[in-house]
Amino acid sequence: MFKLVEPLITTHRLGLTIANRKILDAVNLAVREREIVTIIGPNGAGKSTLVKVMLGLVQQTQGTVQRRENLRVGYVPQRFPVTSNVPLSVRRLLTLTRKATDAELQQALLETGIEHLINARVAELSGGELQRALLARALLRQPELLVLDEPVQAVDFNGELKLYELISSIRKSRGCGILMVSHDLHMVMAESDRVICLNGHICCEGKPAAVQKDPEFLKLFGPAAVRTIAAYTHHHDHDHESHGH
Amino acid sequence: MSILTEPFFIRALLSGLGIALIAGPIGCFIVWRRMAYFGETLAHAGLLGVGFGLLFNINITLGAVASAVLLALLLLALKRQRQIAVDTLLGILSHTALALGLITVGLVTGAVSGHLDILFGDILTVSSHDVLIVWAGAVAVLAVIIYLWRDLIAISVHEDLARAEGVNVPWVELIFMLTMAAMTAFAMKIVGLLLITALTVIPAAAARRISSSPEAMAIWSSLFAGLAVVAGLIMSALWGTIAGPSVVLCASLIFVLTLAAPQRN
Secondary structure, rough: OOOOOOEEEEEEEEEEEEOOOOEEEEEEEEEEEOOEEEEEEOOOOOOHHHHHHOOOOOOEEEEEEEEOOOOOOOEEOOOOOOOOOOOOOOHHHHHOOOOOOHHHHHHHHOOOEEEOHHOEHHOOOOOHHHHHHHHHHOOOOOOOOOOOOOOOOOOOHHHHHHHHHHHHHHHHHOOOOEEEEEHHHHHHHHHOOOEEEEEEEEEEEOOOHOOOOOHHHHHOHHHHHHHHHHHHHHHHHHHHHHHOO | OOHOOOHHHHHHHHHHHHHHHHHHHHHHHHHHHHOOOHHHHHHHHHHHHHHHHHHHEEEEEEEEHHHHHHHHHHHHHOOOOOOOOOHHHHHHHHHHHHHHHHHHHHHHHHHHHHHHHHHHHOOOHHHHHHHHHHHHHHHHHHHHHHHHHHHHHHHHHHHHHHOOOOHHHHHHHHHHHHHHHHHHHHHHHHHOHHHHHHHHHHHHHHHHOOOOHHHHHHHHHHHHHHHHHHHHHHHHHHHOOOOHHHHHHHHHHHHHHOOOOOOOO
């Protein structure tokens, strides 16, 4: 056996029970450096809750969460209110809880491809631009672990594709671990190292190709899902070739 | 217009402007965090405090602060339970406090009608001592808000994100609720308990349309609240209208006027 590097974050038999209802049940999960782990599952499967427990926002009732010492985490939450009542510029959004120099801001926005929007109003951003701004915000913290809860919500199909490519390139350039939540199946597969299929407990997990053949996965999502994944994988490969990435 | 230079009128103006100064930023947070109903509930708790103050013969401002603070703490604790939705809970607490407050005041004094000033304010009878208390309170509240400003903005934009990034959310929330409770008690005599929420929310709503940063919105809200105080008092002096509601009406007028301004985000 060879010695493994300590994971960035590990959960051991993590459970959450609220009013006798098991929201999370015995979840074992680890994210390592340079790894994209994607949690998929139907609505109400506890995906966002699992992420919140791992971030320490919700207290678990069973099990433990173990983080590497002084782990720097960048978080992009689900459901960011686009029509927030607070009048904000992108610059201000990025520096809400952390001061940054102009050079740092430019660098983070350049990395997510919206450097021209530094003085734009947050309320005027499109869905994709907002997600990129939030991603830049998370990158400013030089994260070792990026936690992205539904990063492609309110983004159109083409935008989704580009966002996943961006996330993948961040992993390559920064070497951080990425924990991602998604409910749409067709996109996440190709870029993920490991897919975790959650429905309160972990139904199945593994490499994308293996998971989509797993009977548990088929039971949860049905055979139609697999066809979309196949279609996407094809389309995605094609996209790569045509643009010479 | 000699009435405008009478000492009682100057005192009314000064105390009203003291309240306007803190109504601005507090109103912004009420608007950003969608807490208008919470402010309403605090005000009703204030009335209950006044009732107890009269009953036990203690200072009614102190009674109002104490009961508003207690209610804020109770709500903070009850927010964690998941049996009843928070706005339903507010509806229950708010009107229970109002009913209990009215009954207590009525029992102690024989008639509630003698205490309409608590509900609608009696700014024209404030003493120099009252003016001092209002300004001391306003400066203290403003200092606390400025101290917590960054964290308060972060929480208003996204609570979970702020918490994940190290903001001590329960602590900041508690302190903010306490400053709201304090302001409610200070403003009670000026605009009255039933109109306090109006003087915080309406100027902030007006400022939202023309502001491009949180700071600009807070400053505009204070300015609009101050303008409403001045205009409302002049209206009251000229036409003999009740002062508190006149101030609120002027705030509403300002809001309507800002609708004509182009929306900024």
